[in-house]
Amino acid sequence: MNPVLDFWSSFSLIFLVTAIPVAIMIVLEKRSPYKTAAWILLLVLLPVFGVVFYLFFGQEYRKRKLYSRKGIKSLGQYRKLSVRQLRQFEQAFSNLDKKILEKENIIRLLLNNSDALLTTGNKLKILVNADQTFKAVFSAIKNARHHIHLEYYIFADDKIGNQLKDLLIEKSLEGVEVRVIIDDVGSWGLSDKFIREMKNSGIRVQPFMEVRFPRLTSRVNFRNHRKIIVVDGITGFTGGLNIADRYFEGVKGIGPWYDIHLQVEGDAATCLQVVFTADWYFVMRENLTGRNYFPPLKESKGVPVQISASGPDSDWESIGQAIFAAIANAKKRVYLTTPYLMPPMQIVSALKTASLSNVDVRIIIPEKSDARIPKWCSFSYVEELLEAGIKVYFFQNGFIHSKYVIVDDVFSTVGTTNLDFRSIETNFEVNAFIYDEDFTAKLVRIFKKDIQNSREIKLKEWSQRRWHFKLKESLAHTVSPML
Template identity: 50%
Template sequence: MDIINEILSSNILPYVLLGYAISILVVVIMIVLENRNPLKTISWVLVLLLLPGLGFILYIFFGQNFRKEKIIARKGLRNHHRLNNLAYSQISQLTHGSLGDNETARQPTGIVRLLLNNSSSLVTTGNEVTFLNNGKDKFEALLRELKNARHFIHLEYYIFAEDRIGNEVKKILKEKASRGVEVRLIVDDVGSWELKRSFFEEMRNAGVEVYSFLQVRFPLLTSKVNYRNHRKIVVIDGHIGFIGGYNIADRYKEGDAKTYGIWRDTHIMIQGDAVNSLQSIFLTDWYFVSRTELTDPKYFPASQPVSNKVMQIVPSGPDSDWPAIMMGIFHTITSARDYLYIATPYFLPSESVLFALKTAALSGVDVRIIIPEKSDAFITLLCSRSYIREMLEAGVQIYFYQKGFLHAKTVVADDKISIVGSANMDFRSFEQNFEATAFIYDKGAAQEMKATFFKDQSDSEIILLPEWIDRPYIEKVKESFARLFSPLL
């Protein structure tokens, strides 16, 4: 305090203020020269100007753009090179109309080609998909398949809590490792920040290989804290895979009665060729955390067709050239002709996705969106609400989920396309996080997801435009102010 008083009363104060002003000006120029989305550029400039000192620190920690530098460099990886070659081959087959059997050929080629081009997401056939729409079903299926593992178990989670369900999973992993099963686990360092060092030591002593993804340790903090691995992937023996919104923690199974009520989420269990796509994503991330490339063919076993579902597993993040998942969702929105139903815990769409949604609704497409009335992130909830009026004015139906916290990330359109994964409908999932999402091209899967949407809709309250407009003015002010920072959340 004495030092601050001396500065304020001395002749050096003007020089301190001048130095700070120059620093802010330099940062603003850097942001502008990066040619980012203008909305994000303006948001960061506002943060720097309205929050002196704090804004500069926030930018250093959260604002730097590392996508161009590729936090995970995949070039040179043999598995990734093989994946690219297969993707190029499928693109060529699409061009000549010879991709697979009749079932595959009937899929919407526009989005298939898009995801092949922007992320080398292979078209896989012969898949079976089991929807897991509550924690009980998800964890029963996961624990059962983990216990049945014979050769290897690969898990990747944003949150892995050392609570009752976490300890149950940990116990199985340790037992399997002791019996010679290869067990590998990746947890995000920020999402799983409560895990103690003893957890990792216990797992490693039992033979489980476990790593934190992008550890946040000073002085490397500034380049890592803003890019998190939000994926939820499990691969067992190359034949069983899991992907979706559930993490490993009690609240995902039992909810939080004191705060949110039940936890409503969606996960899928996959059997078929798509499991190899999940494996490719995991092994790329594994190389990054362990510097070990696993190329043994045993990790990609041949599989017999289990059913007839066609799908693509799409990764996206700072390691990719394009925001692949956002582009896939954008294509789905613009291609919808009958209906488009979306469930998301956070609704902070990019400008392109927002415009596509309004265009679809104004074109006569039945567009409905369910978001939770209560949220685990207050500022994000305010931002989500700031988009509601313009959605309603365009004809989009908006619902508030009442039964608990809706954490599902799903899209279904026209009884043709179902989308489920880890990506929220927000800037962070589209541009900054490492995400993975399944695009399923199957009428039966779409109808099942649509039925689940209608069940969630029955547990929700529709928002009417006159009532939404006629709310206390202070609520609108808070939402509008929060929206200024939506590109940064």
């Protein structure tokens, strides 16, 4: 017997039995050609591994829905209000500044694709890094009178995690309702003892989409990346920081962790509450209703904000669509910061088109990353962006994890969404979309300060990088739609 022929016979059989049926499934899902080609290439090169990887990380659930939103009372109530805003747009927002109304297409888009109410009675505060963020968070929690709601991707059993746990226990023993949702993968290291201490004090803790057999393959890929705190329905927080010491201490070999968070006072906090209560219904099948959780909307003067949530439970990639629309309609500038730059091709095209239309487009990404393959994926987009005249900066002072986009003078978005395939197409995310000149100016000042701690990459320099550097980029770029 010829061992070479035996090998190829076995390989062909495996390919026919495993890879071809899965490849047909992928084609029938009608994904973007880019993603379809990436998955089929993986199946051809590594048929057995490719099939397993697809079952765990590749199945498309957006059209099938991971869970139904029927029965969530808070969503139904606010959906009616969003429909009313769409129908009566001119009357409802006649007092808005003309510059804000120039972004009417984004406001309408978010009302349509995620029922994101435009609220006006808001005060916002940008919180830079862990010191400012957790000082504000602990202060709000200490002042809680009725309830505290937390939803986090990472809740670590470390110094800051235990400090927060102890404070939540203290408030629970005072009679304050405390509910906590943790992502089952992101908070994998949270001990049973840690959770038991919270539960024994009356805190209700629930994991989001537990990863257990036999449901492993249908759930492991869809993670709750949201970071939400709502206190008494009127104070809210969202942004890039999870609950872990690394946000204070930095990352070994990389340096300090740089991030921003957002504190919201007013009606937008109530909208964050809607997102939390929908997720709470999903994990507990319990509706939270009433004025204690949802104070009446004031619709008073303040910063206009829309809170949009996206994920595989919704019909549209709402946050990605809004970012694309904002960039595509930019007139003056597009500034963005993201720790992982792996955007879908439509956003890449929008960025390049804006730059070629004489819009000032600038991007800050970390030079050193906490994840090796995403770092090389990010680098793989740099050359085509530079060729379009986009200015790209590598952050030098540690690891920048901020996630925000600034367009022109009155629009910005801050939240949990990275500019990558996973955040835009797969994960459960939440962003605040803000329409305000003063807030935008503050964010621009932060961006320009971050540029001072970065080095600009020039096309000539980048094109002369070593061949093995380019090879790593190319290999990473191939798998970027699957990350």
